[in-house]
Amino acid sequence: MKTTNRSIQTCLLSCLIILLIALTLTACSEPVIQNESESADQITDSAGNDQNQPETEESDYNNTSDDDNGSAEPKPVRDLPVIGIYNGKGSWDVNVEAFKRFFDFYQFKWALFDENDAVTMDLTAHFDLIWFPGGFAAEYKNYINDHTNIRDFIEQGGMFAGSCAGAYYAADILRWLGEDHEYPLKLFNGKAVGPLAGQIAWGEISEFNLAEDIPANAEYRSDLPIFYFDGPFFSPYDNEDITVIAYYEVNSEPAVVAGRFGEGTFILFGPHPELGGYSPASPDFNLDGEEGAQWPWLFSVLVWFAEW
Numbered sequence: 001m002k003t004t005n006r007s008i009q010t011c012l013l014s015c016l017i018i019l020l021i022a023l024t025l026t027a028c029s030e031p032v033i034q035n036e037s038e039s040a041d042q043i044t045d046s047a048g049n050d051q052n053q054p055e056t057e058e059s060d061y062n063n064t065s066d067d068d069n070g071s072a073e074p075k076p077v078r079d080l081p082v083i084g085i086y087n088g089k090g091s092w093d094v095n096v097e098a099f100k101r102f103f104d105f106y107q108f109k110w111a112l113f114d115e116n117d118a119v120t121m122d123l124t125a126h127f128d129l130i131w132f133p134g135g136f137a138a139e140y141k142n143y144i145n146d147h148t149n150i151r152d153f154i155e156q157g158g159m160f161a162g163s164c165a166g167a168y169y170a171a172d173i174l175r176w177l178g179e180d181h182e183y184p185l186k187l188f189n190g191k192a193v194g195p196l197a198g199q200i201a202w203g204e205i206s207e208f209n210l211a212e213d214i215p216a217n218a219e220y221r222s223d224l225p226i227f228y229f230d231g232p233f234f235s236p237y238d239n240e241d242i243t244v245i246a247y248y249e250v251n252s253e254p255a256v257v258a259g260r261f262g263e264g265t266f267i268l269f270g271p272h273p274e275l276g277g278y279s280p281a282s283p284d285f286n287l288d289g290e291e292g293a294q295w296p297w298l299f300s301v302l303v304w305f306a307e308w
Helices: 002-029 093-105 115-120 137-143 148-155 165-170 295-307
Strands: 064-066 072-074 083-086 110-113 129-132 159-163 171-176 179-182 188-194 204-210 223-228 233-236 242-248 254-261 264-269
Touching: 083 093, 093 110, 093 295, 115 148, 129 165, 137 165, 148 159, 148 254, 148 264, 159 165, 159 295, 165 171, 165 188, 165 264, 188 254, 188 264, 233 242, 264 295
Parallel strands: 083 110, 083 129, 129 159, 159 264, 171 188
Antiparallel strands: 064 072, 171 179, 188 233, 204 223, 204 242, 233 254, 242 254, 254 264
16 A cells, blocks of 8 residues: 555656746746847937928939828938038028928938138048038138138039128129129129029029039929029129029029039029028928929039939
C-alpha cells in the first residue's frame, strides 16, 4: 500500500514538473513588446510650420502630387539651393517672414544673416544663394559697411536674388522719381527705375506678362496678377545681357530679370509674388501663399534659375 501511494505521489510530482516546464517554454516563446517613444530634436533656422498651405499646380518645375481631397503636398524635385535670407538693417520684417514660410513650404534649407554677416561671413561656406528682400535700399547701401564680400560671393559662383528694395540695391544706378543714385553692388549693369506711381499704386495687384521662352512660365497664365509695392523696372545698358522673365503690362518694361556676374548669377524681382492678402481697407498681409500670392510660379522660377 505504501509502495502504491509513493508511486502515485511520484507520478503526480512528475506531471507537475512537466506542466511547469511547458508553461515556462510557452512564456519564453512570447515576444516582448516594448512601448518606445522615439524623439529627435531638429535644429533648424526656420519658422514654425503652423501656416495654411497654398494649393500648387503641377508642372515640370513644380512637382506636386494630389491626394484624394485634391490638396497638394510639395515635393523637392531637384537639389534645392541653401538660401541665406538677409534680415539685417533695412529689411522689411513682413517680407522676411513671408520668405521664411515660402522656403519652409517648399522644403528649402535656409538661415538668416545680417549687415555684419554680409561683411565678415564666409558666405560660400554657408549658402548657395543669398536673398535680399523688400525694405529700404538706401539702408542696405549705408548699413552694410563693405559690399565687397557680397560681390565676391556672386563673382565666384554664388547666386543672388533681390526683391523690390533688394533689386534696387543690386543695380548700378537706382533711379527714384527721376533722380539717379549710384549704388555699390553693381550686379545689374543698368538702372533700376521706380516707383511706377500713377501707373500702379503701392499695394495694388497688377498684371505681369510672362516671357514665353522661359520654361518656368510654361504652366502659368501669360498675364499673371502679382502684388506690387513700389519695386523697379529694369533698364539695362547697351552692353548688358539679361534674360527677361516677366514684363509689366502697364509699360512693357522688364519686371523680373536674370543675369550673370562673373561665375555667378542674379535674379531680380520688381513685384512681390511671395505676398498676398493686402488691401488699403484691410492692410494685413497673407504670408502663407494665399489671397493673391503666386507661390507656385515663384517656386517654378526659382528652381529654373538655380539650374540656369
